[in-house]
Amino acid sequence: xxxxxxxxxxxxxxxxxxxxxxxxxxxxxxxxxxxxxxxxxxxxxxxxxxxxxxxxxxxxxxxxxxxxxxxxxxxxxxxxxxxxxxxxxxxxxxxxxxxxxxxxxxxxxxxxxxxxxxxxxxxxxxxxxxxxxxxxxxxxxxxxxxxxxxxxxxxxxxxxxxxxxxxxxxxxxxxxxxxxxxxxxxxxxxxxxxxxxxxxxxxxxxxxxxxxxxxxxxxxxxxxxxxxxxxxxxxxxxxxxxxxxxxxxxxxxxxxxxxxxxxxxxxxxxxxxxxxxxxxxxxxxxxxxxxxxxxxxxxxxxxxxxxxxxxxxxxxxxxxxxxxxxxxxxxxxxxxxxxxxxxxxxxxxxxxxxxxxxxxxxxxxxxxxxxxxxxxxxxxxxxxxxxxxxxxxxxxxxxxxxxxxxxxxxxxxxxxxxxxxxxxxxxxxxxxxxxxxxxxxxxxxxxxxxxxxxxxxxxxxxxxxxxxxxxxxxxxxx
Numbered sequence: 103x104x105x106x107x108x109x110x111x112x113x114x115x116x117x118x119x120x121x122x123x124x125x126x127x128x129x130x131x132x133x134x135x136x137x138x139x140x141x142x143x144x145x146x147x148x149x150x151x152x153x154x155x156x157x158x159x160x161x162x163x164x165x166x167x168x169x170x171x172x173x174x175x176x177x178x179x180x181x182x183x184x185x186x187x188x189x190x191x192x193x194x195x196x197x198x199x200x201x202x203x204x205x206x207x208x209x210x211x212x213x214x215x216x217x218x219x220x221x222x223x224x225x226x227x228x229x230x231x232x233x234x235x236x237x238x239x240x241x242x243x244x245x246x247x248x249x250x251x252x253x254x255x256x257x258x259x260x261x262x263x264x265x266x267x268x269x270x271x272x273x274x275x276x277x278x279x280x281x282x283x284x285x286x287x288x289x290x291x292x293x294x295x296x297x298x299x300x301x302x303x304x305x306x307x308x309x310x311x312x313x314x315x316x317x318x319x320x321x322x323x324x325x326x327x328x329x330x331x332x333x334x335x336x337x338x339x340x341x342x343x344x345x346x347x348x349x350x351x352x353x354x355x356x357x358x359x360x361x362x363x364x365x366x367x368x369x370x371x372x373x374x375x376x377x378x379x380x381x382x383x384x385x386x387x388x389x390x391x392x393x394x395x396x397x398x399x400x401x402x403x404x405x406x407x408x409x410x411x412x413x414x415x416x417x418x419x420x421x422x423x424x425x426x427x428x429x430x431x432x433x434x435x436x437x438x439x440x441x442x443x444x445x446x447x448x449x450x451x452x453x454x455x456x457x458x459x460x461x462x463x464x465x466x467x468x469x470x471x472x473x474x475x476x477x478x479x480x481x482x483x484x485x486x487x488x489x490x491x492x493x494x495x496x497x498x499x500x501x502x503x504x505x506x507x508x509x510x511x512x513x514x515x516x517x518x519x520x521x522x523x524x525x526x527x528x529x530x531x532x533x534x535x536x537x538x539x540x541x542x543x544x545x546x547x548x549x550x551x552x553x554x555x556x557x558x559x560x561x562x563x564x565x566x567x568x569x570x571x572x573x574x575x576x577x578x579x580x
Contacts, residue, residue, distance in 0.1 A: 131473045131500070135466060136509040137481040137489070142462035146406055146482065147371075149222055149253070150459065151452055152188030152414035153181075153435060154376045157226060157259075158195035160204045160212050163421035168208065170215040174422060176442030179546030181219040184435075184449060185456030188253065189216060190375045190414040192226030192297070196259040203228060203236070206243060213248040222253045224294065224323075224375055224414070229258030229265075229274065234281040238288065245288040254294040254320045255282070256375065261295075262302040271296060271305065272312045279318055297323040297375055306361035306372075314368035321371035321411060324361060328353040328401075329388075332380035332432060338387025342529045345379055345388060345397040346496040346571075348476060351404070358408055371411040377401075378416045379448075384433030390446055392524030392531045392571070394433070398451030399522065399573055400494045403480040407463055415448065441544030447524070447535045453548065454522050454537055458482055458490035458575040475504050477568070489514060489578040495568045498529060503567045512562035514578040518552035519566055522573040529571050552577065 159169050169177070170189075181189075191212070195201040204212070216223050225244060227237040241255055257275050258264060265271040275295060283289050298305045306324045313319040328350050335341035344350070365372040379389045379397055388394065402413050417435040420427040427438060435452065436443040464481035476497040482490045493506055508517070525534025535541070538550020555564050555576070568574055 131475045131502070131504040133475065133477065133504055133506045134469045134509060135479050135491070135506060136469070137467065137491070138465045139483065139489070139510065139513070142464055142483050144409065145462050146459050147411045148460075149187035150402070150406060150410075150412040151185050151456060152190060152375075152412050153186055154190040154192070154414035154416040155419065156193035156195040157191050157204065158198075158201045159419060160191050160208050161202050162208060162211075163424055165421065165423050167421040167423050168211040169419050169421045170212045172214045172218045174215065176544070176546050177419070178215065178219045180436055180443050180445070180542070181221060183542065183546045183548050184452045186219070186452070187221055188224065188412055188414055189219075189221045190224035190226075190256070192224070192256055192259045193376070193416065194259060196226040196228055197230040197264065199230065203240070209240070209244060213244070213251050216248070216251040221251075223248075223251055224253045224256055226256040226259050227278070229261060229278075232274075234278050237278060238282045238284070241282045241288040241291050245291055249290070252292070254292045256297055256323060257293060257295050259297060260299050260325065262298040262305055268296070268305040268308040272309060283318060291318065292320045293318055294321045294323050294373070294375075295319075297325055300326050300328075300357065303357055303360045307364045310361065310364040310368045310370055313370070319370065321373055322361065322365040323373050323375040324357070325376040326357055326374055327378055327381035329380045329385070332382045332385035332389060335380055335385035335388060338385070338391065338530055341380070341385040341388035342391055342393035343498070345393045346476065346498065346529065350397075354401075354404055362409065366409060372409070373411045373414070374405060375414045376416045377413055378433040380433065383431035386432050387530060387532070389433035390532050391529060392447045392535055393529040395447035395451045395522060395524070395535055396494055396496050396529070396571065396573060398448045399454050399492070400478055400496065402451070402455045403459070403478070403492060403494075406459065407480065415452070439544045442546055444544055445542035447532070449542060450522055450535045450537045453542065454492070454520070454573060454575055457520055458492045458577075460484055461490070464489075475500070477504060477506075479506075487580065491576040491578065492573065493566070493568055493576065494573045495570060498571050500570050503569045505565055505567050507563055507565045508576060508578070510562045510578060514562050514580055516579045517555040517564040518577045519555055520550060520552055520575045520577070523569070524571060527569055527571045
């Protein structure tokens with residue numbers, strides 16, 4: 103395993119230029135970015151982009167319809183449009199006694215949807231009633247019919263709520279795995295865990311060490327809501343600013359340091375199987391606002407450059423035809439509408455990542471930073487030699503655009519850009535987000551367009567003007 107870390111850098115201006123801003127002439131931040139094309143790093147996982155749902159969504163609704171169904175064509179379409187390749191089902195309802203454990207019909211509908219949408223499933227088996235026989239029967243049913251569509255079985259959801267300590271949990275996992283993988287059940291079953299709350303990330307470190315040599319364990323999983331509880335976020339503007347603050351990087355780094363090196367040392371992949379901006383359903387006016395798009399795009403790249411196998415954003419939905427659907431959580435990626443599904447700002451982050459993330463990660467070089475613009479950059483080299491550069495301008499304090507110059511050593515001759523923008527650059531706006539000048543339609547279709555960049559100079563240098571609170575994917579071709 104290549105454990106070399108290709109980290110993002112905070113981009114700060116390298117030169118000064120002048121532009122006309124409202125009422126005054128101000129210095130324009132000018133940023134110079136270059137990439138190490140000679141030593142590309144690890145390849146992003148093809149199933150990096152994922153969504154996470156409550157297990158209750160798998161069950162048939164009161165009207166008998168399934169949310170995850172081949173018949174739910176708009177849902178299949180929006181999964182494919184966004185590039186979603188991983189579907190995790192679990193959450194608190196996976197352990198709730200009042201929620202029915204999915205039966206065979208529910209499982210058939212779920213995995214039929216997975217085949218149609220082209221996703222693989224992380225399936226949570228219930229631990230709260232310690233019924234290993236029932237878990238084994240479910241695992242056998244899935245393995246016998248849907249092995250190609252399964253990533254792994256997660257044993258329990260946030261077991262730190264159910265079991266006294268990580269040692270007790272790991273012992274329980276060993277007992278469950280022994281029963282499930284018995285010759286008469288599902289001997290080839292693959293597992294992942296522990297999927298604890300953020301505060302108990304040490305359990306993931308212990309899990310990695312305890313299952314280092316167990317070939318039945320595929321990866322270590324962890325949950326994270328870096329901005330903390332949405333219930334405490336009572337001021338939307340402050341909550342949005344928190345999502346774009348550089349302080350969140352320290353939260354990610356602390357989580358990473360606690361468990362990821364142990365997983366990598368054990369030869370195990372690691373994945374954040376349940377994440378979002380704020381917990382407890384999100385923060386109103388922030389988790390559902392344009393700020394979440396800029397946060398989500400940067401968040402995915404931060405973890406990709408630190409070796410994560412993928413991210414599953416926790417979200418929600420309900421079966422078609424219900425007359426009284428549940429109230430939406432603030433952090434949902436898209437929500438049911440009469441025409442299919444209404445994309446929220448976070449959906450645009452996912453699509454933007456899908457456009458520029460397929461390939462090998464490149465290390466980014468920043469030359470100077472006198473103005474300290476809150477902007478990050480990531481580079482990915484695709485298998486056909488195309489270079490994708492993603493720029494995320496999280497700066498909201500300036501009136502002028504930032505000019506970013508990309509230097510690639512003269513090997514590329516054309517550059518096109520796809521811009522992520524909010525309504526009037528307002529990070530608190532809950533509508534009006536576009537990518538490539540277009541919105542994602544309720545039927546799941548999207549028609550965003552690339553814009554050809556002009557102003558090529560010697561040695562393959564291209565410049566792109568990026569407004570505050572915006573992002574761009576730049577595609578460089580020969």
